[in-house]
Amino acid sequence: MSGLLAGKRLLVTGVITDASIAFSVAKIAQEQGATVVLTGFGRMSLVERIAKRLPSPPPVIELDVTDPDHLAALPGKVREHVDGIDGVVHSIAFGPQSVLGGEFLNAKWEDVAKAIQVSTYSYQSLAVACLPLMQQGGSIVGLTFDATKAWPVYDWMGVAKAGLESASRYLALHLGKQGIRSNLVSAGPLRTMAAKSIPGFEQFEDAWADRAPLGWDLHDTSAAGKAVCALLSDWFPATTGEVVHVDGGYHALGA
Numbered sequence: 001m002s003g004l005l006a007g008k009r010l011l012v013t014g015v016i017t018d019a020s021i022a023f024s025v026a027k028i029a030q031e032q033g034a035t036v037v038l039t040g041f042g043r044m045s046l047v048e049r050i051a052k053r054l055p056s057p058p059p060v061i062e063l064d065v066t067d068p069d070h071l072a073a074l075p076g077k078v079r080e081h082v083d084g085i086d087g088v089v090h091s092i093a094f095g096p097q098s099v100l101g102g103e104f105l106n107a108k109w110e111d112v113a114k115a116i117q118v119s120t121y122s123y124q125s126l127a128v129a130c131l132p133l134m135q136q137g138g139s140i141v142g143l144t145f146d147a148t149k150a151w152p153v154y155d156w157m158g159v160a161k162a163g164l165e166s167a168s169r170y171l172a173l174h175l176g177k178q179g180i181r182s183n184l185v186s187a188g189p190l191r192t193m194a195a196k197s198i199p200g201f202e203q204f205e206d207a208w209a210d211r212a213p214l215g216w217d218l219h220d221t222s223a224a225g226k227a228v229c230a231l232l233s234d235w236f237p238a239t240t241g242e243v244v245h246v247d248g249g250y251h252a253l254g255a
């Protein structure tokens with residue numbers, strides 16, 4: 001098969017609905033010739049149902065990134081489907097309501113810790129779990145929401161994303177010698193399940209569409225999906241520790 005990702009074997013986390021950024025990544029990757037294995041969290045029958053909407057329904061492995069047993073079992077479960085992987089997509093975030101929506105000053109450590117464990121630390125733990133499968137090098141790509149700025153209502157998720165952006169640079173540092181790249185796509189706001197669970201997220205959704213030089217469609221995950229696929233491909237061979245903005249150009253403007 002031809003295409004940007006012909007012959008690539010990819011592990012894609014984070015599909016929960018067909019609006020998930022990860023769904024778009026998996027769809028475009030398959031269209032570009034990749035073999036995709038999905039992981040799902042919690043609601044496995046839902047993930048399996050959504051997976052059937054992809055051009056070629058992929059296998060789905062259960063993975064809670066906070067569960068050490070799931071992480072330890074991951075390489076064996078992936079090998080039931082492919083003999084190694086060339087790319088990993090981390091499309092995972094979670095923050096309890098108490099750390100978002102304007103609650104920055106009230107948030108308790110236990111809740112902040114959960115947000116950082118799932119949204120930040122898991123980038124390292126997923127990468128480390130996948131290392132035995134990536135003996136020939138490869139590409140790890142995650143999703144961030146521009147953490148260089150403080151946003152209304154994003155609160156501790158913004159702190160978790162700042163940590164993710166740093167963690168990606170450290171993975172780039174520690175895995176470069178093994179030929180493994182680590183990069184993030186910084187997407188503009190998209191109406192996914194995760195975004196809809198942030199109280200007040202719509203506050204900057206409208207401004208985005210008005211202000212971004214290229215405009216912005218809150219329902220179109222394909223621009224982010226294409227950028228992730230580009231970073232998974234062989235066309236960014238000397239790029240690691242990078243954050244690529246896929247936000248209609250919003251980040252480039254002053255107030």
Ligand SMILES: NC(=O)c1ccc[n+]([C@@H]2O[C@H](COP(=O)([O-])OP(=O)(O)OC[C@H]3O[C@@H](n4cnc5c(N)ncnc54)[C@H](O)[C@@H]3O)[C@@H](O)[C@H]2O)c1
Nearest residue numbers: 014016020021041064065092093143144189190192193194
């Ligand atoms: N939607 C946006 O506006 C936006 C913008 C920029 C970046 N992002 C990022 O994109 C990524 C994907 O989010 P999305 O917007 O597609 O939403 P989504 O709700 O479709 O995906 C979030 C995923 O995280 C998974 N998840 C949560 N806890 C997990 C755990 N313990 N183990 C494994 N998986 C777990 C969920 O099952 C879900 O599939 C996230 O990192 C998010 O922060 C989203």
